[in-house]
Amino acid sequence: FLNRTRGPVAIPVLFKLFELYPTIEDMASANHEDIVSIIRGLGFQNQRATKFIALAQKWLESPPGRGKRYRKLNYPLKRDGADVAPDEVVRDEADQGGDGQRDTRVAWEIAHLPGVVSSTAADEVGYEPEWKRVLPQDKELRAYLSWKWLQEGSVWNCENGSRKKADKEMMKRAEKGGVAFDGGDGHLIVMDIQSTSAGVHGLQSVRKAGFSLNCT
Structure with a gap:
């Protein structure tokens, strides 16, 4: 969703899709045209709809x-x-x-x-989630991983994967929940998601996380 689309535009559509198709099984059996109509404003809607459904079907298969x-x-x-x-x-x-x-x-x-x-979810002792090993080129994925690593206590370099320990001030900014994306000026933007037991009901505040992506 965040590939070639700004976060504030894509994220509300993403969570609308999650509300309508909350499980992998739901997405795997979704009607292609229904998905296209939901995400039309993001562009590349036909390719994206095809990929969403194919992803869910492949996940169920393997x-x-x-x-x-x-x-x-x-x-x-x-x-x-x-x-x-x-x-x-x-x-x-x-x-x-x-x-x-x-x-x-x-x-x-x-x-x-x-x-x-x-990432691959796994609970085994000693298993390292795959998100800790990738070096994505997409700026939104880089922003997200910078935020994820900060939650782990590290400042992550998105070019080479190196890390250094985050100080206390940086750690205060690693808040739980929400969605992170690149604000376009090298700063991370954190968007809170309002959720209840009935599902996602919209977006709350949008704010700068207060630090720049470390890609040097």
Whole structure:
């Protein structure tokens, strides 16, 4: 949603879509034209609607999980994934009760999902969520990850992935909840989401988080 679209425009539409299609199953069975009508104002509505539905269907068919990785050619570095076949599933034997040898080829838990760079939910001890390992180029994803890392106590460099410890003042700005996006001037914008048990009901305040994205 935030690709090629400003946050304040895209986010209300995103949460409207979440209200109408609250589960993956709902999205997988959605009518393409209904999705197009909801997101028409964002542009690229036909391509986006197709991708949303395809993503949900692929998730149901093959949900991400520990021990199953797929190639993303040339990500994050050139030639990464070249030694993995397009439809191959890289299985980590150490996670599958095998001989304890991990397949070190570069592959990702969610690379088989159409158009997605995100995190994989996992509760296993020692498992590192994928959002901690990616270096997205999209400015909105960079803003979001800067905010996520700040919640973890780190100031994150979006160019090389390096981190340094955040001071107390920075940590005060890492508030829970809401949505973060690039305000266009290098500063992070935090938008609060008003939610209840009945779902999302709109947007509250929009404010600068008070720090710049660290991409140098």
